[in-house]
Amino acid sequence: MRTGDPANAIYGTILVAAVVAAEDPExxxxxxxxxxxxVTVMVFWLAHGYSRVVSDRLSTGTKPSLGEVRAALAEHWPIVQAAVPPMVALGIAVAAGASVxxxxxxxxxTSVVLLAIWGTVAGRACQLTGWRLV
Incomplete structure (x- = not known):
C-alpha cells in the first residue's frame, strides 16, 4: 500500500470541484x-479500490485476501476525505443564509484554494520561488 502519497487527495479535490461546478444552481x-x-466520491473510491485489487490480481494471479481489499480501499480513502473541506464550506455557507x-x-x-495549496507545497518541494512557483 502506498502511504503518504497525496495523489488520491488531490484527485478527490479535483473530482469534488468538477461535480460542484457541474451542478446548475437554478x-x-x-x-x-x-x-x-x-455519492460520486463514494463511487469513485470504490471504483479505484476495485481497480487496484483487479490490477494486483492481473499481476500476481492470486486470489485477494481481505487484508488486500482493505488496503486497496484504505489507499484510496483520501478521495472521500477530500470532499470534507468543500462540503463543510458549503454547509457553513448554507447555515449563514447563502443562496445556492x-x-x-x-x-x-475551497476546492480551488486546496489545489493551490497542493501546488504551492509541490513547488516548494522542488525549490521553486517567485514566478516559477506561481
Whole structure:
C-alpha cells in the first residue's frame, strides 16, 4: 500500500470541484449538491479500490485476501476525505443564509484554494520561488 502519497487527495479535490461546478444552481438545492458529491466520491473510491485489487490480481494471479481489499480501499480513502473541506464550506455557507449559488461558490472556492495549496507545497518541494512557483 502506498502511504503518504497525496495523489488520491488531490484527485478527490479535483473530482469534488468538477461535480460542484457541474451542478446548475437554478435547478439544484444545496443539499442535492452535497448528496451528489457524496455519492460520486463514494463511487469513485470504490471504483479505484476495485481497480487496484483487479490490477494486483492481473499481476500476481492470486486470489485477494481481505487484508488486500482493505488496503486497496484504505489507499484510496483520501478521495472521500477530500470532499470534507468543500462540503463543510458549503454547509457553513448554507447555515449563514447563502443562496445556492453562494454555497456552491464557497465549496468551489475551497476546492480551488486546496489545489493551490497542493501546488504551492509541490513547488516548494522542488525549490521553486517567485514566478516559477506561481
Amino acid at each position: 435547478h439544484t438545492e444545496s443539499f442535492e449538491i452535497a448528496l451528489t458529491v457524496a 449559488v453562494g454555497a456552491q461558490q464557497a465549496a468551489l472556492g
